[in-house]
Amino acid sequence: MIQLGQILFILSVLVILHEFGHYITARMFKVRVEKFYLFMDAGFSLLKKKIGETEWGIGWLPIGGYVKLAGMVDESMDMEQMKQEAQPWEFRSKPAWQRLIIMLGGIIVNILLAWFIYTMVYVTYGQKYIATEAIQKNGLAFGETGLNVGFKNGDKILAVDGKYQDRFNRMTLDILLGDKIDIERNGEKKTIILTDPQKAEIIGKEGRDFIQPRLSSVVVDSVTPKSEAFKAGFKKGDHLVAIDNKEFKFFDELRDNLNTHKNDSVSITVIRNNERVNLKTLVDKDGKIGFLPTFKDKMDFEVVNKLSLFQAIPEAVKESYALLVYNVKQFKLILRPKTEAYKHVKSPVGIARALPNQWNWEFIWNFTALFSIGLAFMNLLPIPGLDGGHALFTIAEMITGKKLSEKAMGHVQTFGMIILLTLMALTFGKDIYQLIADKFF
Structure with a gap:
C-alpha cells in the first residue's frame, strides 16, 4: 500500500503540474480550457466539478491526464467541434507561435519542477552521491x-x-x-x-x-534459520577469513569459491572473540550457505555536500540537464533491438514495485524530479498524440506557412493514439503479468 501511495502521489504531482503548464499558457493567450483532468476519464470520472468554463476532474485510469482545449484535435478526438466555424477563443484560431508555446508549456513546467526540487533537496538534505x-x-x-x-x-x-x-x-x-x-x-x-x-x-x-564495490572485512550480519550456515554454527559477528585453509580478503573471493563448491562441503575459518574457529558447512545448489554479510567499509563511499541556495541553483540546473542527456542515451539504447533494453521498459505498475516499502520524503522528491525530467523527454518525442508531435506540426507550419487540415490532423492523431495505447497495453500487461506470477507462481 505504501508503494501504491508513493506512485500515486508522484504521478499526481507530475500530471497536475504538467497539465497546468498547458493550462496557464492557454489562458495567457485567452484559449478556452474545457476540461482539466488528473488521470484519464475513459468512460467515466471519479470526481468532477465545473468551475467557470472548465470542468475539473479526476479520472479512474492513472496513466496520465489532460487538458481539453477548445478548437484542438487532442486525446478526446472530438471532431464534431472542428466542423464548426472557428471561434476567437479556440486553439486553432491562435497564431502558430502561441500554439507552440501552449504545446511546450507542460514540458517547460516539468523541467522547471525538476530544477526547483533539486534546488530544495540540495539545500535541505545535501547533494549526495557515491564517489x-x-x-x-x-x-x-x-x-x-x-x-x-x-x-x-x-x-x-x-x-x-x-x-x-x-x-x-x-x-x-x-x-x-x-x-x-x-x-x-x-x-x-x-x-x-x-x-x-x-x-x-x-x-x-x-x-x-x-x-x-570490492568489499573486504566480511562479517556475518544474520544467519538464515535452518540454513546450512545455521546448522554449521555460524553466529552474528563472525569475521570470515579463510575457506579450505586458503586466506581471502574480499567478499567476491568467498563468493566465487563457494560457487565452485555447489552441493559440496567446505571448511570456513572465522574469527570469533579473537580466536580462529573452523566451521564445516554444505554449500547449496546456488552457491550459498545461508547468511547475510555486512561490511565495515561499506558506508565510507557516500559524499554529502550541503549547499547554500545560491550554490544549489546552478547545481540543480546541471543535474536536470545531465538527466535529460541520460534520457536521450537510454532511448537510443532502447531503439537498438540487440540490447533487448525495450523488454525492461516499465509502466507505473512496474515502477511502483521498485519503490521502497517505507515513506521517505528525500527519496520521493528525488524520484519525482527524476521522473519529471523523464516525462519532459517523453513528451518531447515527435509522436502524434504527444506534445512533441503537436509541436512538430506547428513548427513545420511556421516554416512552410502551410497548416495541416483538421481532417488530416484527426487521422494523424488517431494513428498516434493507437501507437501510444498499444505501447501502454504492452508495458502494463507485462508488469501486471509479472506481478501475478511473483505472487502465485
Whole structure:
C-alpha cells in the first residue's frame, strides 16, 4: 500500500503540474480550457466539478491526464467541434507561435519542477552521491555477467567512451550506455568493448548490480534459520577469513569459491572473540550457505555536500540537464533491438514495485524530479498524440506557412493514439503479468 501511495502521489504531482503548464499558457493567450483532468476519464470520472468554463476532474485510469482545449484535435478526438466555424477563443484560431508555446508549456513546467526540487533537496538534505574514487580503492567486484563480458574482479574503471565519471552510481549507467570502457588491471591499462548482445545479457540478468564495490572485512550480519550456515554454527559477528585453509580478503573471493563448491562441503575459518574457529558447512545448489554479510567499509563511499541556495541553483540546473542527456542515451539504447533494453521498459505498475516499502520524503522528491525530467523527454518525442508531435506540426507550419487540415490532423492523431495505447497495453500487461506470477507462481 505504501508503494501504491508513493506512485500515486508522484504521478499526481507530475500530471497536475504538467497539465497546468498547458493550462496557464492557454489562458495567457485567452484559449478556452474545457476540461482539466488528473488521470484519464475513459468512460467515466471519479470526481468532477465545473468551475467557470472548465470542468475539473479526476479520472479512474492513472496513466496520465489532460487538458481539453477548445478548437484542438487532442486525446478526446472530438471532431464534431472542428466542423464548426472557428471561434476567437479556440486553439486553432491562435497564431502558430502561441500554439507552440501552449504545446511546450507542460514540458517547460516539468523541467522547471525538476530544477526547483533539486534546488530544495540540495539545500535541505545535501547533494549526495557515491564517489567513484573511494569505491574503487580495492577495485571492483563483478557478477557473473560482468565476468562473462571480460571484466575481472579487482578491475578499476578509468573512463567510459573517453570520459571519467566521478559518481559511481552514474558510472554503472555510463557503462551500459557506452561502448568503450578503459580499465586498470594489475597496474596495466586495458580496453573492453561491449557489444549489444553483451549489454542484453547484463541488462537482462543483473542490470546495474552487475558491478559492485570490492568489499573486504566480511562479517556475518544474520544467519538464515535452518540454513546450512545455521546448522554449521555460524553466529552474528563472525569475521570470515579463510575457506579450505586458503586466506581471502574480499567478499567476491568467498563468493566465487563457494560457487565452485555447489552441493559440496567446505571448511570456513572465522574469527570469533579473537580466536580462529573452523566451521564445516554444505554449500547449496546456488552457491550459498545461508547468511547475510555486512561490511565495515561499506558506508565510507557516500559524499554529502550541503549547499547554500545560491550554490544549489546552478547545481540543480546541471543535474536536470545531465538527466535529460541520460534520457536521450537510454532511448537510443532502447531503439537498438540487440540490447533487448525495450523488454525492461516499465509502466507505473512496474515502477511502483521498485519503490521502497517505507515513506521517505528525500527519496520521493528525488524520484519525482527524476521522473519529471523523464516525462519532459517523453513528451518531447515527435509522436502524434504527444506534445512533441503537436509541436512538430506547428513548427513545420511556421516554416512552410502551410497548416495541416483538421481532417488530416484527426487521422494523424488517431494513428498516434493507437501507437501510444498499444505501447501502454504492452508495458502494463507485462508488469501486471509479472506481478501475478511473483505472487502465485
